Amino acid sequence: MTLVKFANGQKNNGLNPLFTDVFDSILNDTFSGSRLVSKVPAVNIAETENEFHIELAVPGLAKEDFKINVDKNILSVSAEKKIENAATDKKYSKKEFSYNSFSRTFTLPETVDQTKIEAEYTDGILKLSVAKKEEAKIQAREIAVK
Template identity: 40%
Template sequence: MTLVKRNYNNWNSLLEDFWGSVANNHSEKELNVPPVNIQENKEAFQLDLAAPGLQKQDFKLSVNEGLFTISFEKVNSPETKVEKMHRQEFSTQSFKRTFTLDEKIDAENISAKYENGILQITLPKKEEVKVPSKEISVL
């Protein structure tokens, strides 16, 4: 670890540096956002969202005005009484992830499946419209 000496001319720069470092040090886990892997091939983009312990009916996927949203809303259910719980670390929390779709994505044919704790979403690419070449004669 290296000690970095900074010269703060006023309180605003000190506060900006402090709050900027606090905001940048939050991990996705602390912000309650499940991690996503995004892959691309010739036909589609593949999103893999890690969300173990949920059911496929728990997810809500929607497309609205060029935004693709994946969400899960935790519903409080009556808890079953365990005789003597010493420690409880398992929990699920609501989340929402939103991605911007560009004009290359065929939003009408997005598909998803949930298997082994991974939500796999396929975002197919649109067929490229090819304009036939044409010779133009000069008059």
């Protein structure tokens, strides 16, 4: 489905309507677009019988850019990528590749084993596995009827 903008009776001051639509789009994207939205990665959290799985969508970073810390029951994931201003002959009309840094914190439940947290970064996804304590794992048993 294609959406088409119409002037709905507004004057265009003799300018080509295509030109005004493009100009409006550039201004709207620049001033009210993603700059106002906080730049933190999207997160998926899942729970299995033995552990929690936390996945963060962080494309364009290297595994050396991440810092993962645990302090009491707070798991902190942060990253910082240094952008070097190299001389280039390109003149950008719009540049959105500036993902400098982020920080996300998660409150861990009392049932996790903080000594068994593993992290893996592949294909732009940071995967954290947080193991549960042995006594917190669901133990199946049959209950006899008296």
